[in-house]
Amino acid sequence: MGKKFVASYSGGKDGAFAIYKAMTQGMAPLALITTYNKDLDRSWFHGIPEAVLKEAADSIGAPLWLIRTDGAGYEENLEKSLRLAKESGADVCVFGDIDIEEHISWCTGRCVSAGIEAMFPLYGRSREAIVDDFIGSGFIAYFTIVDTNKINADLLGKVITVETVRDIRAQGADICGENGEYHTFVADGPIFKKPVEFKFGERVCDNSRVMLPVKELLK
DSSP: OOOOOEOOOOEEEEHHHHHHHHHHHEEEEEEEEEETTTTEEEETOHHHHHHHHHHHHHHHHEEEEEEOOTTTTHHHHHHHHHHHHHHHHOOOEEOOOOOOOHHHHHHHHHHHHOOOOOOOOTOOOHHHHHHHHHHHOOOEEEEEEEEEETTOOOGGOBOOOOHHHHHHHTOOOHHHHHHHHEEEEEETTOSSOOOOOOOOOEEETTTTTTOOOOOEEEO
């Protein structure tokens, strides 16, 4: 109780939900850490631009630490930021991983190297419990990337709801998207002071992956 934490923040639902769970345990966010692809000028994996991430972090009430890195320096630069977090007073780094042991082991290894505790608030919970809790807590998350080998691209731009989760389940896909079925951007919820108002760009296709990119803030 009362520990300070940094969070691995992608802008997606699991990262945001993990932050929420840490805060409900009485922990306080010191900063949100986002790995940022300096070549593509957007966050790694979720493809969110800096201005939108900054607006979201401001609404959550924690500073955004961007790790501007290419793939080759990804691990080293993350560990540098975790060491800085430790030096700045953080006891814990919070991650949104659920149960893919390879991911959890990698994240834990980076924290061990930096001398900071790794925490996984969603670890081991059932997919159904996580999604039901996420929706019931009032989060608003938009589908931004889908793998069309696993789910239909019609979900792009829609909000995660009981109905869209039912649709994913009916297609035989992981309802949490842990295997890359989809990615999201969370624009509102109980950790936000106000919604993040943004607009989408045009659809982009990369083989089976289809993206409806979060483009910029609404003016």
